[in-house]
Amino acid sequence: MESLHGLGTATDWVVMFVYFIGIMLFGSYFAKYNRNTNDFFFGGRRFAWWLITVSIVATGVGSHSFVKYAAKGLEHGVSSTMTYMNDWFFMPFFLFGWLPIVVYTKIKSIPEYFEKRFSPTVRLIATVFQLLYMIGYLGIGLLTLGKVFTPLLPASFDIFGLFIPVNLMGVIITIAAITGVYTTFGGQTAVIFTDLIQGVILLLAGFLIFLMGINYVGGLEAFWHLLPPDWRLPLADFNSPADFNFVGIFWQDGVAGSVGFLFMNMGLLMRFMSAKSVDEGRKAAVFNVLFMLPLSAIVVGNAGWIAKAILGMAKPALNADVNPDEVFIAVTHIIASKGVFGFVIAALTATLLSTVDSLINAIAAVYMNDVHPHVRKLYAKRVTTQEQTSKEELFVARISSIVITAVGILATIPFSKYPTVYQAHGYFHSTLTPPLVTAIFLGVFWKKFTPAGVLATFLGGSSLMILGATYPDILIAPIAHGTPFDPVHPYSYISALYNTIVCVAVGVLITLTLSWQKGIVNKIRKSASHELMMKVFIGIIVASLIIIWVNVLPLVISMIIVLVMTVLVSLTAQYYIHFDPNVHLDGLTAWSIHRAKEIFKGGKVNEREGEVVSAQWRVRKDNEDYVSVSKADMKKMEAEVGDLVYVCDKRKYLGGLKSFHSKYGEPHEENGVVYIGEEHRLSAQFQEGKIVTVEKEM
Amino acid sequence: MPSFSHSWLPFIYLYGFGGLFFFAGMYIIHKTKGLDLRLKRNKWWRKVLYFGFFYFLIIHAILIIAALYW
Known part of the structure; x- marks a missing residue:
């Protein structure tokens, strides 16, 4: 596979530099609209739907970038749009279930919802999953940035006789350092307006490439007929090949990904929360899914389609052996003139940088809100002044941002082993979203779902997921719909179906047998040594998790251990955690949204x-x-x-x-x-x- | 000519399972009164939700027909 280097000219670099400075100045202008932390985090609930819709484009395109969809556009054609066109199925749940709850309960992070709906213990475990999810996203973002920049740089630098080869990891580390400098001072209002202008520029840049590409290959008719028939279809082949098949991507992206994106992407939720009302947030979400996502799909994928058309021409200007993850850069370089190329790359990288930057900020916020208070108890002196505390928190926030960035860099290592960013992202999504998504979904729509159910989902569900990843040919193959087994990256996408099934099954079965379990817990309470018994249970749970994690036993024994552990988790949760339906369900499920409105208003609602x-x-x-x-x-x-x-x-x-x-x-x-x-x-x-x-x- | 497993089979599966999730969602938000139809604006929202489902279904059908026959 050919790898590109040295595509950026001096003109392109100047255009990129000017663009970055302009965007930073534009964002900092809006800092004056921040009058308190509510303004800083949520933009103060004031914006119209259209403004939020356009600003979301940069979030969607930033994280689901040009690089991976152009790669899939080259390899499989118009079906690269599939993942942008399957988000509508969960919109009723989102618009009239989750969104009003998020706005009316004023939660600042997903783990905070888990504490209100379940208990502080559940919040802590949800925080671990949430941090893993966000750090994974950060790793994907940094890897994508590295793949964008590497082709622009020469193969090596020679500085004062010091020879420095340019490789992907070096570029990623340098970019991570630059990202630290590119922080947003203005809070959410500045982020919204920076993203607003970046969204418009991205759409223009993407359509500019499409129009120039169509023109380059000789018009729309010529373009369509240069694409092989299989490349014109909007959905991928049902179950092959292993690295891009319809059924796997439907469960990984259309189900786990859509619910994950709508229900647990705090960056996106904070945008909707900055709308002037819930109805305005709904309009923004609807317009985004109906119009902006399909447009974005064309914008991010078309470079790959153009590349395929160019390869079908008599004398293609593109090497047939081009690295798919570099095809966006290669095509833009062929069809755009000097300067325009720099502008397109600047638009892309600025968006990616702001995505990565806001992710680092969001992870730091989760750490500061959900983890640091526990850590602080270990070392804090008994009496500190308010000033000392806020000074210390600012210092910790900065240090945690640096540590998070370093962990994000480490996360790029396993992801870079996948052939394309798309597949790495797909596998990561299949693995990390099902437990959290199941917990949020059942928590919002099922009143009977209690801390016992959610903890069993987290610990039992994720243990069964580990077994699935260890024995994919036995556990996942029966539901793989005939997708081929790739021993190096087994079932990157369809594993989402297995993971979702085991998480939902554990949550539902534990919840349906709660009354039977309550009888057992009551018997335990009556025994003389009930405290000792519970400590033994906790010991067995921890030992089981370690055994599953290190994977030393045969599958059948491991399965029995997981099932026993799941029941013990549920019994232990019921013994220790007090669940009061009047507190933990009040305004926190889809069945009590009217009550959430009353709490939000502080009185009777006038509809x-x-x-x-x-x-x-x-x-x-x-x-x-x-x-x-x-x-x-x-x-x-x-x-x-x-x-x-x-x-x-x-x-x-x-x-x-x-x-x-x-x-x-x-x-x-x-x-x-x-x-x-x-x-x-x-x-x-x-x-x-x-x-x-x-x-x-x- | 592309095979059935690359054209109409994914379409049927997408709107079969996707439709199952969508209509389950519509039923649940109706039952929970999340979408309270006593309010005039919510009747409009219900139309928007159904419109979105059939909008994507029709777009996908048109794209498949164009790929097969144009």
């Missing part, structure tokens, strides 16, 4: 549908958190005193940037006038004389 009213704004003398409008306007909006209100600059193109949330105060008599507090004016940055719209949120 009557009213109008949006335009008004002039005036600032009151006091700084209380309420706004007042006239009685007539209240009637138009079907609003009552104490309802939640959203006030926004009337200019639609601002996308809600100048806006704030508050509550209705007592009405006055001046129609078309809204009185607001000074803090409202500062956070929304309203301009004198500009009209605002006032609407009831709930």
Whole structure:
């Protein structure tokens, strides 16, 4: 396989440098809209759906990048779009189950939901899975960046007589160091606006390549007929080859990946949480899946299709032996002129960098919120001042970011052993998402699902997954739908089906037998040595996990050990963890969303549908958190005193940037006038004389 | 001509199993009152959800027909 080097010219490097500086300055301008941590993390719940939709493009394209889809576009054609076109099936669950719960319960991380819904112990185990998932994503991001940059650099550098060869690992480490410098100062608002402009540029750059490519091969008709018939189909072959087949990718991406992306990607959820209301977040999600994802699929995959068409021409300008992961760079280099090539690469790498950077920040946030408080107990002095604590936390956050980046670099090593980034990402997704996805899904939609069920899913389910990875020819083959067995990378995709089945089966079976287990736990409690028995149970659980992990016993004995361990986990959880349905289900499942709304509002919900009213704004003398409008306007909006209100600059193109949330105060008599507090004016940055719209949120 | 296992079989499997998940989701959000149809805007949302399912189904069908016969 040919590897490329030295494709970047001086013009391209200048264009890339200017682009990066421009993007960083653009992002830092929006830092002024942060007035508290809610603004910093969530952008202050103010934005319009269209603004969020476009900003999500950079997130989706950044993590599911040009590199891997162009590679699959070359190898398999239009079916590279498959993974962008199968996200609709879980939208009802997401839009009317999970999204309102996330917004109304104001959770800041997925593990926090596990604590509210189950218990602190479950939160700790969920944190471990979440960190593994995010670090895996970081490894994929860094590996992709390395694969983008390596072809641009010469084969070696000669600096003052020092000969430095350019290899993938060296490039990855250098990029990780640069990423540390490329941090976002402005918080979520700056991230949203940086991603907004990057999303637009990415779409333009992608379509620019497509149009130039079509033109290069002689028009649309010529392009279509240069593609072999199998390359024109939108779905891959049902069960072959091993590295790209429909049925495996359906379960890995369409099921585990879609649910993982919608339910546990905190970066994406935080975007939807920055919408002005739940309904606005729904609009953003719907528009994203219906229109932006299919467009993104064309944008990221078309370089591969163009490459295949070029290879079908009489005198192809492309080497037939090109490395698939470098085909995007190779095709862009052939069809784009100097400078344009630099622009496209800059657009791609800036997005990838911001994805990687926000991932490092997100992992650091999970560490600081979910792990560090436990670590701190081990060394912290009894009395520290607030100032000392915040200084120490800032220091720890920085150190943890550095450590996380280093772990991310290490994570690229196993991934780089896969033939393409796509397959590495597929296997990682198949392995890490099923336990968390099952736990969230059953937790949200099944009231009977308790800490015993979720802990059994985490520990029993993941043990069965380890057995599946160890004995794929026995455990996974029967449900592999005839996909070929590759001994080096066995069942990269269809293993997601096996992993999902075992996690769901464990969770459901344990939950359905809870009343029988409760009888056993009650008997244990009555025995004289009940505490000793539970300690023995915990010892057996730990020993079982180690035995499964080191894999020294035959399969049948290992299976029996896992089943016994799963039951013991459930019994132990019921013995130690107090589960109170009135607390752990209140507003935290799809069955109690109305209650979640009441908790969010702090009172009875008013669901009557009213109008949006335009008004002039005036600032009151006091700084209380309420706004007042006239009685007539209240009637138009079907609003009552104490309802939640959203006030926004009337200019639609601002996308809600100048806006704030508050509550209705007592009405006055001046129609078309809204009185607001000074803090409202500062956070929304309203301009004198500009009209605002006032609407009831709930 | 591409084989059945590369054209209509994946399509049938995708919208068979995908449809199962989708309609199960519609049933559950109806039962939980997550999509409360007493509200006018939720009737619009229900149409959007069904539209999305058939929108992707039709796009995939058109693309397969184009690949086979154009």
